[in-house]
Amino acid sequence: MTNRVINFYAGPAGLPLPALERAKEELLDFAGSGMSVMEISHRAKEYDAVHEEALALVRELMGLPANYKVLLLQGGAHLAFGMIPLNLLRGGRKADYILTGNWAEKAYKEAKLVGGENVRVGASTKDEKYARLPKAGEYKIGTDSSFVHFTSNNTVEGTQFKAFPKTDKPYICDMSSDIMWRPFDVSNFGIIYAGAQKNLGPSGVTLVIIRDDVLEMCEAQDLPSYLRFKLHAEKNSLYNTPPCFGIYILRNVLAYNKSIGGLKAIEANNLKKGELLYGCIDKHAGFFKPFVTEKADRSMMNVDFFLPTEALTDTFVKEAKKNNMVGLKGYRDVGGIRASTYNAVTVDNVKTLVSFMEEFVKKNG
Amino acid sequence: MTNRVINFYAGPAGLPLPALERAKEELLDFAGSGMSVMEISHRAKEYDAVHEEALALVRELMGLPANYKVLLLQGGAHLAFGMIPLNLLRGGRKADYILTGNWAEKAYKEAKLVGGENVRVGASTKDEKYARLPKAGEYKIGTDSSFVHFTSNNTVEGTQFKAFPKTDKPYICDMSSDIMWRPFDVSNFGIIYAGAQKNLGPSGVTLVIIRDDVLEMCEAQDLPSYLRFKLHAEKNSLYNTPPCFGIYILRNVLAYNKSIGGLKAIEANNLKKGELLYGCIDKHAGFFKPFVTEKADRSMMNVDFFLPTEALTDTFVKEAKKNNMVGLKGYRDVGGIRASTYNAVTVDNVKTLVSFMEEFVKKNG
Numbered sequence: 001m002t003n004r005v006i007n008f009y010a011g012p013a014g015l016p017l018p019a020l021e022r023a024k025e026e027l028l029d030f031a032g033s034g035m036s037v038m039e040i041s042h043r044a045k046e047y048d049a050v051h052e053e054a055l056a057l058v059r060e061l062m063g064l065p066a067n068y069k070v071l072l073l074q075g076g077a078h079l080a081f082g083m084i085p086l087n088l089l090r091g092g093r094k095a096d097y098i099l100t101g102n103w104a105e106k107a108y109k110e111a112k113l114v115g116g117e118n119v120r121v122g123a124s125t126k127d128e129k130y131a132r133l134p135k136a137g138e139y140k141i142g143t144d145s146s147f148v149h150f151t152s153n154n155t156v157e158g159t160q161f162k163a164f165p166k167t168d169k170p171y172i173c174d175m176s177s178d179i180m181w182r183p184f185d186v187s188n189f190g191i192i193y194a195g196a197q198k199n200l201g202p203s204g205v206t207l208v209i210i211r212d213d214v215l216e217m218c219e220a221q222d223l224p225s226y227l228r229f230k231l232h233a234e235k236n237s238l239y240n241t242p243p244c245f246g247i248y249i250l251r252n253v254l255a256y257n258k259s260i261g262g263l264k265a266i267e268a269n270n271l272k273k274g275e276l277l278y279g280c281i282d283k284h285a286g287f288f289k290p291f292v293t294e295k296a297d298r299s300m301m302n303v304d305f306f307l308p309t310e311a312l313t314d315t316f317v318k319e320a321k322k323n324n325m326v327g328l329k330g331y332r333d334v335g336g337i338r339a340s341t342y343n344a345v346t347v348d349n350v351k352t353l354v355s356f357m358e359e360f361v362k363k364n365g
Numbered sequence: 366m367t368n369r370v371i372n373f374y375a376g377p378a379g380l381p382l383p384a385l386e387r388a389k390e391e392l393l394d395f396a397g398s399g400m401s402v403m404e405i406s407h408r409a410k411e412y413d414a415v416h417e418e419a420l421a422l423v424r425e426l427m428g429l430p431a432n433y434k435v436l437l438l439q440g441g442a443h444l445a446f447g448m449i450p451l452n453l454l455r456g457g458r459k460a461d462y463i464l465t466g467n468w469a470e471k472a473y474k475e476a477k478l479v480g481g482e483n484v485r486v487g488a489s490t491k492d493e494k495y496a497r498l499p500k501a502g503e504y505k506i507g508t509d510s511s512f513v514h515f516t517s518n519n520t521v522e523g524t525q526f527k528a529f530p531k532t533d534k535p536y537i538c539d540m541s542s543d544i545m546w547r548p549f550d551v552s553n554f555g556i557i558y559a560g561a562q563k564n565l566g567p568s569g570v571t572l573v574i575i576r577d578d579v580l581e582m583c584e585a586q587d588l589p590s591y592l593r594f595k596l597h598a599e600k601n602s603l604y605n606t607p608p609c610f611g612i613y614i615l616r617n618v619l620a621y622n623k624s625i626g627g628l629k630a631i632e633a634n635n636l637k638k639g640e641l642l643y644g645c646i647d648k649h650a651g652f653f654k655p656f657v658t659e660k661a662d663r664s665m666m667n668v669d670f671f672l673p674t675e676a677l678t679d680t681f682v683k684e685a686k687k688n689n690m691v692g693l694k695g696y697r698d699v700g701g702i703r704a705s706t707y708n709a710v711t712v713d714n715v716k717t718l719v720s721f722m723e724e725f726v727k728k729n730g
Contacts, residue, residue, distance in 0.1 A: 005399030009406045012609055017393070020401055024392040028385055034370030034689070036385055038567035038614065041374045041692060074439040074569060075591055078605040082589020110589050197606055202403035204439060204569045204608030224447020224475050226440055240443040241562055243569030243608065244377055249403065324399070327406060 006349045009327030010155055010302060010340040011177065011198040018259075019252035038245040042238060050248050051238070057254035058207065061180060061262055068186065069215060069233040071208040072247050076195040077103070077176045080206055081110035084172060084191065087218040087229050088147065089115035095147040095172070096122030098139070098165060101130040101154030102333065107174055111149070122148055123165070130157045132294040134165075141167045146217075147190060153178035155198070156331045158290075158304035158338065159297040164188065170214060178301045179207065180257070181343060182267035190214035198301070199343050201250035204243045208232075257343065266343050273341050273350040274300040280354045281305050287365045288357070291334060306336035312364055313337060323356055371714045374692030375520055375667060375705040376542065376563040383624075384617035403610040407603060415613050416603070422619035423572065426545060426627055433551065434580060434598040436573040437612050441560040442468070442541045445571055446475035449537060449556065452583040452594050453512065454480035460512040460537070461487030463504070463530060466495040466519030467698065472539055476514070487513055488530070495522045497659040499530075506532045511582075512555060518543030520563070521696045523655075523669035523703065524662040529553065535579060543666045544572065545622070546708060547632035555579035563666070564708050566615035569608045573597075622708065631708050638706045638715040639665040645719045646670050652730045653722070656699060671701035677729055678702060688721055 007014030030037040033046045040047045051072075058070045073079075089095060089111065097108040099121055111119040122141050123134035141148055148169045153160040155177040164171065170190030179194040186192065191210050197203035210229055220228045231239050257266060278298060281288040291304035307313045313336060317329050330336040341350060372379030395402040398411045405412045416437075423435045438444075454460060454476065462473040464486055476484040487506050488499035506513055513534045518525040520542040529536065535555030544559040551557065556575050562568035575594055583595045590596055596604050622631060643663060646653040656669035672678045678701060682694050695701040706715060 003394060003397075003399050007400055007404055009404070009409070012404055012406060012412075012606065014404050015401065020393055024389055027389040027392065028382070029368060032368075033691075034368050035372055035691070036380065039372055039374070039377055039379050041377060042568065044374070044692075047377075074441070074608075075444070076439070076605050079440070079589070079591040082591055086589065113587055113589055195606060202608075202610045203407065203606040204611055222478055224444070224451065224478055226444040226447055240441050241377065241560060241568040243439075243567075243611070245567045245610065245614075246569055246608070249610075326398075326400070 006325045006345070006352060007327055008325060008339045008341070008345065008353070010331070010338060011195070012203050013198050013327075013340055013342050014344040015201065015249070015253055016256045016344045019249065019256045022252050023249060037248045040244070042241050042244055047244055050244070050251050051242065054247050054251040054254065055237070057251065057258060058209070061254060061257060062186065062209070063183065064186060064209065067212045069210050069212065071210065071229065071232045072237045072242055072250070073206045073208055073232060074204060074243055076203065076206055077174055077193065078106075080174070080193045080208065081107045082114065083227050083229065084149075085111040085114035085119065086223055086227055087220050088214070089118055090219060092118065093146040094118045094120065094142060094144050095149060096120050096141050096145045096169070098122050098134065098148065098150040099124035099126055100133055100151055100157070100159060102156040103154065103174060103176070104151040107149060107151065128293070130154065130159065131292055133159050133161060133297045136166060139165060139167065141169060145169050147172045149173070153181075153299050153301050155302050155340075156334060158292050158299045158302040160299035160301060162296065170211070177342075178299070180263055180266065181270050181301060183263040196246065196250055198340075201253050202246050205246035205250055269347055270300045270341070270343070272347050273345065274298070274303075276347070276350050276354050277303050277339060277341065280357050284357075284361045284365065287361050291336065301340060301342055303339045303341060304330060304334055304336060315364070316360060319360065320353075320356060323352075325353060325356065371690045371710070371717060372692055373690060373704045373706070373710065373718070375696070375703060376560070377568050378563050378692075378705055378707050379709040380566065380614070380618055381621045381709045384614065384621045387617050388614060402613045405609070407606050407609055412609055415609070415616050416607065419612050419616040419619065420602075422616065422623060423574070426619060426622060427551065427574070428548065429551060429574065432577045434575050434577065436575065436594065436597045437602045437607055437615070438571045438573055438597060439569060439608055441568065441571055442539055442558060443471075445539075445558045445573065446472045447479065448592050448594065449514075450476040450479035450484065451588055451592055452585050453579070454483055455584060457483065458511040459483045459485065459507060459509050460514060461485050461506050461510045461534075463487050463499065463513065463515040464489035464491055465498055465516055465522070465524060467521040468519065468539060468541070469516040472514060472516065493658070495519065495524065496657055498524050498526060498662045501531065504530060504532065506534060510534050512537045514538070518546075518664055518666050520667050520705075521699060523657050523664045523667040525664035525666060527661065535576070542707075543664070545628055545631065546635050546666060548628040561611065561615055563705075566618050567611050570611040570615055634712055635665045635706070635708070637712050638710065639663070639668075641712070641715050641719050642668050642704060642706065645722050649722075649726045649730065652726050656701065666705060666707055668704045668706060669695060669699055669701060680729070681725060684725065685718075685721060688717075690718060690721065
């Protein structure tokens with residue numbers, strides 16, 4: 001038996017064991033081909049079947065309408081931060097960026113490099129260390145804005161949009177850290193993008209979902225080819241050699257997600273996990289202090305909380321590790337504890353953490 | 366026993382079996398971490414060891430002097446085609462591109478998008494369908510040129526520079542399809558780049574080797590961050606989440622290459638493979654017709670040849686497959702047969718192909 005730990009890393013993060021076991025089983029001989037999936041030409045029928053299945057599973061699990069294209073690219077959210085303004089903020093188009101954390105700020109700064117004055121702040125809670133999301137009255141979206149960019153889940157700060165910002169402009173959304181955490185209506189989204197390494201698969205694959213009318217706005221014939229969304233869409237993400245093995249693992253993860261009941265079942269698990277973990281934090285409010293100030297904004301993917309002292313925080317991380325749980329140290333700018341509870345973290349995993357927390361309070365509270 | 370085929374694909378291509386076996390063995394539990402290497406934070410010590418070892422192995426195997434940086438990026442040669450002019454062809458700098466095939470043309474076209482008139486053709490054998498490389502007198506490198514770009518091995522056409530173009534300008538070189546096929550002196554190279562999926566590992570990793578003085582010329586503060594070589598160099602390729610699993614496989618491949626004697630041993634194998642394969646083609650010159658017109662230009666990585674008829678070509682590919690050899694169909698623009706014999710293809714693999722070719726001539730010649 002393999003000794004597996006409980007993985008609370010913020011990304012790259014744990015993947016469903018059956019998806020990995022499937023990969024292990026056929027690592028030297030994929031589908032009777034006599035090759036690893038990473039040794040097969042991306043133009044060969046064996047890889048093509050994987051590629052098409054991965055794209056179809058994204059479409060099926062998210063319930064994407066026919067007017068959306070699904071792309072599987074490289075470079076992570078970071079490259080997408082640049083590709084979005086390079087493709088869309090042309091001809092004087094303007095966009096409003098909602099600043100809700102470390103990653104939202106990065107997206108904004110990258111867009112500013114390309115769009116300059118045309119990239120504006122549509123709302124920000126920076127003054128409150130991003131410990132909550134903007135409230136309804138705090139948005140200032142220009143009537144001349146073509147897009148509103150936001151980050152659906154803030155990995156560092158542990159906030160998450162349950163309801164999306166109210167605006168009649170198309171959303172461009174970085175969903176890297178909560179894509180497919182639940183079913184939702186995509187129709188207001190112009191672009192959804194996500195690095196795979198939290199909820200979808202290994203690092204090195206970027207999922208980009210783009211609505212046809214927004215794709216048509218990408219006039220970028222003067223950009224280097226790799227940076228053009230439209231070209232990737234026309235070539236079905238096979239313009240150049242895709243990250244075949246990463247896409248294969250993503251396929252395995254999504255096939256597993258489908259097998260356990262799709263996003264509805266995953267949402268139920270995620271809500272249960274949040275209830276258990278935040279329940280424990282709230283129960284011991286004198287000991288555990290959440291970073292996020294508004295309960296409604298709490299993330300079901302990244303749970304940030306503090307212990308009474310830094311010494312206790314260190315002890316918590318070390319003791320957890322002895323109890324087979326890794327990745328709990330908070331992000332450097334926030335400190336404390338961060339438990340990342342992406343889709344692959346099970347309800348039982350969270351129960352184990354909560355039991356550990358209860359014990360920890362008993363001993364140290 | 367796993368049934369493995371002999372893999373002559375042009376890329377993604379075969380990898381050394383021991384590198385894959387190592388990956389299979391520890392796919393669910395890397396180095397006693399209780400996680401797959403693809404589930405570990407890229408800031409964790411377990412991944413860091415892999416990252417550093419991969420970089421060090423590139424340096425060691427290629428004998429890189431201290432004034433070179435090694436980067437491990439994403440996006441393949443295609444993204445590098447754009448990043449090179451975006452980073453370097455600024456302030457009116459000029460470059461000459463040597464056109465020797467399909468991929469060299471792509472690199473040139475991408476550079477033109479950024480550099481316009483400042484990107485020039487330094488030599489071309491397009492009129493001869495790229496069936497040979499330019500000869501000494503055919504180069505026209507501007508005295509005002511900052512760089513000479515060339516493609517060291519032409520995957521589609523099957524030509525390969527054994528001696529590099531004569532010029533006093535720094536080389537920028539796409540070595541995607543023959544990197545590490547032999548030892549060579551890097552000192553004239555400003556940038557060497559290579560998609561991993563031929564000689565190094567799986568697709569989704571791009572190796573970029575850049576000389577310090579050339580790195581200093583990359584003034585690109587206004588470019589989206591991911592596109593800046595300098596930033597990646599400053600952050601040791603950890604500015605953003607790297608393609609961890611791909612880098613891990615690359616590490617496995619390079620560690621294996623080192624274990625069998627490094628690039629000297631690999632060169633000896635490659636020369637032997639070339640001798641066997643071209644020997645057979647030349648022996649049956651009435652039956653097999655090489656695409657490349659100059660013997661000196663023949664690639665040791667991609668061997669293109671024609672059979673007397675298209676029907677025989679089809680039969681050859683089908684019969685080879687029955688004999689456990691895949692990937693032999695020529696590239697669509699060239700036709701015929703292409704046997705890609707990258708580092709992972711063994712001398713014995715090539716002997717098997719040559720025996721098959723001998724039999725094929727006997728039956729059909």
